[in-house]
Amino acid sequence: MLLAVLLLFLITEFPQAILGLLSIVIGKEFVKQCYIPLGDLMDILALVNSAINFILYCSMSRQFRSAFSEVFRPKLLNRWLPLPARTTETNGGMTQVTQV
Secondary structure: OHHHHHHHHHHHHHHHHHHHHHHHHHOHHHHHHHHHHHHHHHHHHHHHHHHHHHHHHHHHOHHHHHHHHHHHOOHHHHHOOOOOOEEEEEOOEEEEEOOO
């Protein structure tokens, strides 16, 4: 999962870093011709990075999903849809943890 998050970050943020460096090296002409017109695209790429990170965490991490549901799930639903039992490892053995 870490590799997927890292690759996504590099793909979406690296172009903006390159444009920033080029605008420092080349100067104001580059900023006017390239950086300003592509600025909105770079912002959209950063937003896409955030959205896809959330999807990656939800799809790849069971611990993230359970913590997310504990925090954002309405307490009223516990009567009709109980949370599934979680299992945690302690000293090599399995311990059953249930929600009350």
